[in-house]
Structure formats: structure tokens, C-alpha cells
Amino acid sequence: MVKAHALYGNKEKAKDPFFGLTMGSGSQSSGDVFNWFCAEAGSSSNPTVLLIHGFPSQAYSYRNVLPVLADKYRCIAFDWLGFGFSDKPQPKYGFDYTLDEYTSALESLIDAVAPDKLSIVVQGYFAPIVVKYAKEHQDKLNHLILVNPPDPLRASDKALTSSGPYMMKEEDATVYRRPYLVSGASGFALNAITRAMEKDLKAYIESMRSILASDSWNTKTTICWGLRDRWLTYDGVEDFCDGLKHNVVQLPMAGHHAQEDRGEELGNIIKRILR
Template sequence: MMVQANISSLQSSPFVLNSPSSHPSLRQLLNFSAGKAERRKLRFSCRSSREQEGEYLLDAPVSVGDGFSFSGGKYSDEPSPSDEWFKKGKMVKAHPVNGIGKKAKDPIFGLTMGAGSQASSDVFRWFCVESGNADNPSVILIHGFPSQAYSYRKALPVLSKEYHAIAFDWLGFGFSDKPQPGYGFDYTLDEYVLALESLIGQLVRDKVSLVVQGYFAPIVVKYASNHQEKLNDLILLNPPLVENHAELPSTLSIFSNFLLGEIFSQDPLRASDKPLTSCGPYKMKEVDAMVYRRPYLTSGSSGFALTAITRAMRKELKTYTKEMRMILSNENWKVRTTVCWGQRDNWLGYDGVDDFCKHSSHKVVELAMAGHHVQEDSGEELGQLITSILSKP
């Protein structure tokens, strides 16, 4: 029933799904969702930039974007806020690709994906935005799941006054590479730890402070436990800190379901808008929504990466959160750690957080008006708070 409800919304959505119209699985899917009279409202095109090789692509030309949405939406070549954000950053190469030397294929139809959905062949590309003087102490801002470096846009200008602030997109998000699972990166949490180590090695040479939000916190803490000598401060924003935080909310766990995960992750409203707005008081402006939706409308790989990450999180999050608690409460942990908590978090409850921090001698700072995505709800306030927390050189 849920599949039919989402597919049927195609009838009123003006978009082009670029795929071989003769492909039986796609035809069956459409027959299942709409009658003959309503199917003629859909517009399809069969395009391939490699027809000379007899290989069809589930993609539009690179100039248009190769994404698709099962519930509406279409990428436009017109100027957008995402273009302005992209101009502020740069691509950094870090972490070797453990690939198989073949073009990635989508997991639904098995069709080779276009250039926009192919990751690097040697070293992954990460999108990074830097602000402030590079001679100042460095602080790296790490977004949560699912989000982008864009979420720190309000905090960056504040931090740049005294620090060299850097925000980046994780692999699978934003403008960074989004490899298909099995084609160089499988999105396991262990892989993310190693990838983070490679990236930080490229970004900074001296000591650094780390700020991380949400469900990526256990990954960052595990990295930090192996590199305490490199860290000045660690700031955790609404991390899954206690035992009952180890399960993903239904808004995210839906992407791990068989088939439904692949379908729903291609819907920018489900993959982007809903996770960002359902976990707290955040009211997304359309200008910001256009930035967050862009990856899902320009490349099908964004949604497939989201599905892979969610499945890895569901499988490994309990182990990682338990390990994070052990690390932070261990007497050998020497990094000054602060937990900042948005009290209007609809995903993670505050019960037990204060007790854990007191027992582990970590400072807790509460933000009354913020939710799970603290940097969205209280970005400038967070920037000022981070500035007050970080160790002065």
C-alpha cells in the first residue's frame, strides 16, 4: 500500500524519469501504480550518452543531472542557492578508493549510472568550506545524519573571527563523492572512521578541535580515541549518548527497509525535508530546502548512499554507542569534552545524559530553543558557544 501511494504521486509531478522505457521491471512498476488513462500524463525519455556501446543509463545528461524522484521534483539548471554555497568551498581528496574497476550500477534495475553518480577512481573527493585565518587554531565542524556541511552556515562566520573553521560533507552527502556500495565504499561505520582519519590528515597538520552533531558522534569519538594527542577539544551536539539512543527513529530507519528503502530514499521530501524538520522546532525555508534537496535531484546515488548508511547504522549503532560511552568514561580519556544539548530534540531524550556527563566529568550545556539539529535551530548562538568553550592557544 505504501509503495502504491508514493508511486501514484507521479501522476501529478512534472518530472522526467530517464530510463529505458522497454525495461520490464520499470514497466511493471508503473502498471502497478497507474491505469492506462492516467499513465499518458507521464513524460518519459530514453537517453544514453553511451549508446554506441549498447549500454543504457538510468541518468539524464550530465548538464541536466541524473537524479530522479518517485514522488515528484526535478532538478533545474537555473541558478540556485546551492550554486552559491558550492562557490564557497573546495574539493579535497582523501581516503583511497577500494574499488573493483567497474562502473557503478543502480541497485534497483542494475543499470549503469552516469558520470554524476560515479565516484573517483583513485581517491575520494570531499566538499569542504573553510572560513577564517588559516594561522588561527583549527576547528572542524562535522554534520549529522542526514545533513550537510551547509547546516553550519550560521556558525561559520562567528567562529571565523578567532578560529580557522572548516565544515565538510561526509561521503554520501552534499557535494562529496557518493560511491555505490560495492564500488569503493560500503558505508560501514568502521570505514567512516578510517575515512575521517584520512580527511583530517589532509585538512590540518597541527592540533584541532572537533564539533560533531547527532548520529555521527560515535564515529568521531572512536577516531578521537585513537588520536587524542591531535585534539584540543571535543564538542558533541545531541549525540546518541545513552543506551536507549541506540535505535534510529522511524523517520530514518524506513530507509533501511527492503525495496521501500531504495524507493523512499529517492524522494527528496522524505530523504531531506522530513528528517530535518521532524526532529525539532526547525522551520525550513525554501531557499535552504533547495540546497538540501539538490543532491537527491541531481544524482540517484545520493538516495542509494542514504539507504546503505541507514542499514549500516541499524546494524552497528548499538555497538558504537556502547563503545562511545566506554571511551568517554574511561580514565585514559584526556580530551576536554563538552556535550551541548538542544532540549527540543524529538529523536533523542535528555534522560540519563546529565547523569552520564556528571559521572564522566564532562560539561553539559543546554540550549532551550534548539532541537536535534542544534546548528540549524541556534546557529549563531552555537558559534558563540563553541568560541567560549574551545581552549585558547
């Protein structure tokens, strides 16, 4: 399902960087909106759970989580702008992929798809953006679940600058490849996102840690951790959470992308946390 939701920004249509011509529909705003790819499951009368992927990933990574939650919750998984099947605007024309813009974009999307209270699950390097949003909207949140979020003292930037083998079925790999095969905009977007994260991510991570440790933070918070993470270490997570009364749940057989590695298990964990 592809839905168009308003994005706070300058709303200027993207143009080809070489010829100045208007780019294809997947790379531009239409009036004042960008298209966000959203997958939904469950009844709209149920409590809402927003499932947010990390870097670099897609809503598709939650394909085995959605069915587990759908009997009790209205579940929404979306592709961030620049990822998967959401729009990939050309930088300098409506969206520059800065972390501040992503925070604002998240606010606009949540206002559109979940006007009432909700719970949020976010994985990996997009966790600091979600925590920044949550700080200003604690009244909207029932629960925040962070899956393998980065720590400012131990986080590695290898996930931003390198890659390695990741075992999955060929048909699943095809879904992840497709956006890069059908449009060059995916490459432009990925490069822009990587540059923005290399520039601002550390400050965002430090801010996330400060927010979660603040006396003003009163949102129920759980950290789920795939112990086979190759990029982030579990050292210190329990100590940090114990002092702040945040909950910790381990997934011994999952790696950095726990929803990809152990989707059904993560879905059941989320269910237990939220009930």
C-alpha cells in the same frame, strides 16, 4: 569549494550496478581519491575547528556557525561521503558506507586538511564515529564538542527510519534537496548508510559511552544539548557527565539539529568553550 582528498580503501572505481559501466565523476574515485565538499572560513594561521554534520544533513547546516567562529579560528565544515555535495560512490565499488569505513575516511580527511592539532564539533548520529577516531588520536585533539549525541540506553532509531516536518526557509530547503534532484546516487548512498547504521550503530554508541567513561580518556569534552530534540532524550546526560567531569551546555530553544535551529547561538557557545 570542492576538494579531493585521499581515502583509505580499496580504491576501485565505481561501476553502474546494472550495466557495469563506469559511473559519473560524483559517484567514483579518481585514482585513489574521492571528492569531499569542504566549506572553509577564517585564517589558516588560526587554530583549526572541524565542524561535522550528523545523519541526515550537510555541511550547509553550519552556515550560521562558520561566520561566528571565523574571526578566531580556521573553520572547516565538510559533507560526509554519501551526503550533500561530496562524492556518493556506489556500494561495493570503493566504499560500502560501513561505520568502520567512515572512521577510516575521517582519519584520511583530517590528515589532509588538519595535519596539526584541532578541535572537533560533531552533531548527532555521527558522534560515535568521531569518538572512535578520537580515541586513537587524542594527541591531535584540543577539545571535542558533541552536539546531541545518542545514548545507548535511550537512543531512538526513529531518525534512521522516519522523518517529520522541519521548518526552514525555502531557499535553505532547496540546498538540502539539490543533491537528490541532480543524481540518483544520493538515493543509493542514503539507503546504504541507513542499512549500515541499523546494523552497527548500537554497538558504536555503546563503544562511545565506554570510551568517554574510560580512565584513559583525557580529551577535554563538552556535550551541547538542544532540549527540543524529538529523537533523543536529555535524561541522564547531566548525571553521566558529572561523574566524568565532562561539561554540559543546554540550548533550550534548539532541537536535534542545534546548528540548524540556533546556529549563531551555538557558534558563540563553541567560542566560549574553546577560548
